[in-house]
Amino acid sequence: MTTTRVDDVTRAPSAEPRPQTPGGGEPGEPTAPPITLRRVLAPVSGKIALTALAGVIAAGFSLLPAIAVTALAEGAVAGTLTPRAAWLWLGAVVVGLTLGHLIGMSSTSWAHIVESAFRTELRLTIARHLSRLPLGWHTNESSGRTKVLITEDTTAIHSLIAHFGTDLGAAVGGIVLGFAYLFTRSWQLATVLLVWVVLLLVFTAAAMALAQGTVNEDYLEGMKRVGSSTVEMVDGIATVKAFGLAGTVFRRFDDALDQYTDAAYRYMKGPGRPIALLGALVSPAGMLVPVLLAGTWLAGLGVLRPVDLLPFLLVGLGLPSGLLNLLMLANQVTLGVEAAGRLGALLSEPVLAEPEQPAPIRRDADGGVSVELDHVSFRYGARDGEDPLPLAVEDVSLRLEPGTVTAVVGPSGSGKSTLVRLIARFWDVESGSVRIGGTDVREISSAELLSHLGLVLQEGGTLADTVRANIALGRPGATDAEVEAAARVARIHERVLALPDGYDTVLGSEGAHLSGGERQRIALARVFLADTPVLLLDEATAQADAHSEREIQQALARLAAGRTVLVIAHRLSTIVDADQVLVMDHGRLVERGTHTGLLAQGGLYAKMWRAQQ
Ligand SMILES: Nc1ncnc2c1ncn2[C@@H]1O[C@H](COP(=O)(O)OP(=O)(O)OP(=O)(O)O)[C@@H](O)[C@H]1O
Incomplete structure (x- = not known):
């Protein structure tokens, strides 16, 4: 069983515990560096790198069936395919499919074990820290916020440890190895494909930037307002009703919902459109058009053998969607960074300084304490x-x-x-x-x-x-x-x-x-x-x-x-x-x-x- 200690996250460079004030540290004292996602993940970063490597290897094996099928087709077309070679290539298909899946799955499973131990230890670290915070901190802080920290924010970090490494390795490995292989088959068609994908990305980014305006802020603001007015409505329902304010509060909730829906609609009409278009164009069906058009054009020019189109159909069609996976992974990192920031803020709260050599409380002759x-x-x-x-x-x-x-x-x-x-x-x-x-x-x-x-x-x-x-x-x-x-x-x-x-x-x-x-x-x-x-x-x-x-x-x-x-x-x-x-x-x-x-x-x-x- 893997165990990972995350205590280091909370350790400031100075060994001395900080003196206590309810609002923070004493003026002039050295402050600990902020707790970032990198610091939170430091104890498991080596393991995440290993899962990324496993993802790359899995992507390499997943490429094997396409290489084997292309070789089979080439041999068959040229009439040079021997039964032994056919069996070998078929074996390569099976090995590629099996190992690609096995390595990917094993890496993700292992990452889940690592993550589970890490999350338990992180929650324990938070709980230990909470127990060492002054009682005054607990009277000021809302228990709802602490609950979000312990449950939701540690879960945001879950995705980064359990899935990020393998998915990132598989996405990057798939794209790099896939293009490398395609370049060996036909550098001309591979270049056309690469330029097409890069152009798509650039145009999408430009269209999104143009359509962006304030819609993103409105969308986020709307989401926040729906959240806060829901809490306001549920938490204070008794007071609100007692003072006959239900109409006002429900109206606020209604307004917030309207703003949110409006922003979501504007998002779909604005930056949402180029994203949806990009999704359609880089899907395997969407990629079929440029691959076939450019392939037949290059074949017509005599620079591409028809059999060389096969790896582009088997591998090339799926490659760009790996880019979309990368975008989703970037989103996971953003959420993880925010969660780590909130965890960091909690773990940096100064704890109550405990005496190194505690003194006992003295009782008087009758057992009383003054x-x-x-x-x-x-x-x-x-x-x-x-x-x-x-x-x-x-x-x-x-x-x-x-x-x-x-x-x-x-x-x-x-x-x-x-x-x-x-x-x-x-x-x-x-x-x-x-x-x-x-x-x-x-x-x-x-x-x-x-x-x-x-x-x-x-x-x-x-x-x-x-x-x-x-x-x-x-x-x-x-x-x-x-x-x-x-x-x-x-x-x-x-x-x-x-x-x-x-x-x-x-x-x-x-x-x-x-x-x-x-x-x-x-x-x-x-x-x-x-x-x-x-x-x-x-x-x-x-x-x-x-x-x-x-x-x-x-x-x-x-x-x-x-x-x-x-x-x-x-x-x-x-x-x-x-x-x-x-x-x-x-x-x-x-x-x-x-x-x-x-x-x-x-x-x-x-x-x-x-x-x-
Ligand atoms: N957590 C806090 N943060 C900042 N100021 C506070 C906090 N708690 C109390 N105060 C302020 O400290 C002062 C003393 O508050 P305290 O609650 O001790 O008074 P109290 O005499 O017990 O009042 P009451 O009889 O209304 O309970 C008040 O001005 C109050 O606003």
Whole structure:
């Protein structure tokens, strides 16, 4: 079995891992050369060359039957054909046909084996890279785009490895060897044929260039617009309908389809015509006319024996269509180059720097783990060419003690979610440091860090799997009883039992749709089961109704014992008992204290509290 490692594709020349920012590398650091198709295919380029050679050899054998039939005909016409020679030439026909096919097929089959191993390794490389990217990258990136990369783009590269070499060798070999043979039979007719084909190609190219105009861009633009309006229609169908915008969106889809159809029609009338004409003229039927006309003319002049027309009919008619194959292969390369560009962009995304000698997270005497932020500032990465974004978190220092609940509140966009995500090292800070159990998160391995943190994010995050599997994600190998116990604490057990198959119900399947608040309670059960010393809850009760919110609060209160808990809260009534309330505004920590203390201060918290009463 052939195995091919494609890790090299991702390796930058510098051995040092690049420091992490959400928008890309640090300014001034050396950048790795762009990942091109050549680099992606480098591990298998030798094998592709071998298949191309096999294609040339197969083309040579495929020529043998025509040579043999011509020799047979010549012998028969001249009356010199002996039975032995006839059998030999017949044998050559069989050998040529058999070996031509066998070599071509074997080469393609072997290329498929090579490609399959390469694609598996490439997908693994992508998956490994995805797993090493910062969590923040995954929150920004659409899963649809990643899916296209892993499935469709690796498939575009499939054609290049599995078919390209053999097809290219066969096409080029067929044309070169075929013309070489024809030149040995009659250089005059071969020259006429060659000039005819070259003229056809030149005229087609000129006609296409004249008819081109903007039709190609319109065609591509139309295709893109149909794609984006389809996604818009399908993805946002609920919102679109709720706001009565279905007509507008369908109209956009309709317009895009019209533009696409119009461009396709103009393409067929414009550049499509010379291509169709070329296809007809270089087909074997189309080639019959120039071969017969020129052949009879040259025979009339006495420079061509009638028997010499035979190889032109057997070989010459099929040669130009090999050129069309070459055009299709060029298209495959274009698609492969685009796919490699997208894969390259993903594989160049800087990974989260892992410490060379990871430090452990220290627990206190009771097993608790503290969390500290020391003058932390952070900004999101701006897109290329744009001005840097303002700081999303600015000079924040705080300490979360084991056994306490800290609430983070503040207006929308004040930096609460960013703060929580920095603790889980979704991204690295711009300045300052985040310490868990006294150790900087950059010195802790990702696995160690995440095994100490229980995260419940705004989205809840359930997978299309059974309820049991969704909860057991918190602790793989947990028993059914442990899963149920966690669900009871998260106040979701009764609801799960009401599902069609209880804990075995696959979420998202028929009759198994949970509300936002219920999905968050599943996520909470997962965190309870994981039993981590630090809990980070981003609006964990935002989607719950008043009743379930109270239940979750009670559950949280039980869970908080001995743990370090940080909760982002929108409804201030839920956090009046918190040990510490932090108030964020424009990325800064502007107030801190207890609920009563902050109310007495009469600042932003007091204002928010009054607004909610
Ligand atoms: N991925 C991102 N890229 C760029 N800017 C971002 C990104 N995520 C958040 N921001 C910006 O960072 C700032 C802080 O956002 P954050 O989500 O932390 O606020 P928040 O207080 O949690 O808001 P909310 O209460 O509405 O959830 C905002 O100005 C926001 O627009």
